[in-house]
Amino acid sequence: MATPRGRVRVRGVEKPMQDARVLIVGGGIAGLTSAIALRRAGHRVEVIERDPTWSVYGVGIIQQSNVVRAMSMLGLLEDYLGAGFGFDHVDVFRPDGTHVATVPSPKLTPGYPANVGIARPALHKILGDRAKACGAQVRLGVVVDSLRDDGRGVDVAFSDGSEGRFDVVIGADGLYSSIRQMIFPDAPPPRFTGQGVWRHNFERPADLVSLHVYDGPIGMGLVPLSQHLMYMYVTTPEPGNPRYPREGLAAAMRSKLQHAPPRIAELAERIQDDDQVVYKPLEWQFLTGDWHKGRIVLVGDAVHATTPHLGQGAGMAIEDSLVLAEELSRAGSYEEAFRAYRNRRFERCKFIVERSRYICESQLGLHPPVDQAFETRQMFEVIAAPI
Numbered sequence: 001m002a003t004p005r006g007r008v009r010v011r012g013v014e015k016p017m018q019d020a021r022v023l024i025v026g027g028g029i030a031g032l033t034s035a036i037a038l039r040r041a042g043h044r045v046e047v048i049e050r051d052p053t054w055s056v057y058g059v060g061i062i063q064q065s066n067v068v069r070a071m072s073m074l075g076l077l078e079d080y081l082g083a084g085f086g087f088d089h090v091d092v093f094r095p096d097g098t099h100v101a102t103v104p105s106p107k108l109t110p111g112y113p114a115n116v117g118i119a120r121p122a123l124h125k126i127l128g129d130r131a132k133a134c135g136a137q138v139r140l141g142v143v144v145d146s147l148r149d150d151g152r153g154v155d156v157a158f159s160d161g162s163e164g165r166f167d168v169v170i171g172a173d174g175l176y177s178s179i180r181q182m183i184f185p186d187a188p189p190p191r192f193t194g195q196g197v198w199r200h201n202f203e204r205p206a207d208l209v210s211l212h213v214y215d216g217p218i219g220m221g222l223v224p225l226s227q228h229l230m231y232m233y234v235t236t237p238e239p240g241n242p243r244y245p246r247e248g249l250a251a252a253m254r255s256k257l258q259h260a261p262p263r264i265a266e267l268a269e270r271i272q273d274d275d276q277v278v279y280k281p282l283e284w285q286f287l288t289g290d291w292h293k294g295r296i297v298l299v300g301d302a303v304h305a306t307t308p309h310l311g312q313g314a315g316m317a318i319e320d321s322l323v324l325a326e327e328l329s330r331a332g333s334y335e336e337a338f339r340a341y342r343n344r345r346f347e348r349c350k351f352i353v354e355r356s357r358y359i360c361e362s363q364l365g366l367h368p369p370v371d372q373a374f375e376t377r378q379m380f381e382v383i384a385a386p387i
């Protein structure tokens, strides 16, 4: 029986076929892991990325037990661990530098480290190389001009003048998602939290073999990234959301660390090059309604962007990709797949976004101070559950 492309009827039930044609908008962590997961499930995948240079900034990212498990499910674990630094616990310190707790991380992938710190460019290269190697078409410097969903597929007009028709369009284009704006124009825009984060890479000292987190109104942490590299992050109140020009960034970051404990203060002295400082205002976004409209569905920061206080934004994006690919392969219709995907992801992502925001707001004095050891233990319990 003839069916719209990408679908087949099995005993009267319409099933998505193995070779659905999928457009992924955004070649970041969510887009590339979606591409890999969908290629592994046999779909045809095209990724478009707005940035013609396809670059990411050069600091690091914390990836915890659930990400190690997800990378294993994506078949990426060896590449990933080879480029990062594995560790099994989180050390928590008071604002004065006193060590108060060691929180073991759940080991979800037998025989491998619980967590990984990795440089963002290294992670980006692993994901980009694998997406292309497994057959995803990647086009750079291209965005979507318009989408027309007729219920059986989506006609897309691209900014380079080309056009295409797809069974599914995935919006993986981040916090300021253009696809979200196209399908949900009334969704609330991302909100600024009142905090910013400052980051800087350093040579990793031999004794930095776990994630170090400092309690207090100025959040600080040290993250091992490789045999040679670590990075420091500092979250600060930024009333009015000031814009910091590149010139003077190093001095501005040093000034935020005037009362830091000795280990951090010593590192702060070494912050001298404006180009090595990455500053970002912290924003969040969470869609409480649908995560799809018709054949168009959102993943990653496009639908749930968290502040980094629990180090889980990318983790949630990667898990989204696995769950969406799984549901597309087993549901009886796209609608069913997208609803099942959202149902499986909603509470977990909500917890991460809300709890991260709570920690952020407590650092800003809007709630009582949090105990990072408690928060870390609680987060580990949540993310250890199967996706």
Ligand SMILES: Cc1cc2nc3c(=O)[nH]c(=O)nc-3n(C[C@H](O)[C@H](O)[C@H](O)COP(=O)(O)OP(=O)(O)OC[C@H]3O[C@@H](n4cnc5c(N)ncnc54)[C@H](O)[C@@H]3O)c2cc1C
Binding pocket: 025, 026, 027, 028, 029, 030, 031, 048, 049, 050, 051, 060, 061, 062, 063, 142, 143, 144, 172, 173, 174, 175, 176, 177, 178, 179, 197, 280, 299, 300, 301, 302, 305, 306, 307, 308, 311, 312, 313, 314, 315, 316, 317
């Ligand atoms: C300061 C900070 C620290 C963080 N630290 C951690 C951490 O330690 N651990 C962790 O798990 N998470 C962390 N996160 C969160 C993590 O970075 C994000 O959750 C993750 O990058 C989301 O991936 P994404 O692919 O959804 O979005 P993005 O990474 O934003 O990727 C979106 C991609 O889409 C492209 N794009 C944008 N618009 C368009 C368009 N119109 N058309 C085509 N392409 C487009 C962009 O160029 C980009 O390549 C942190 C976030 C911040 C802000």
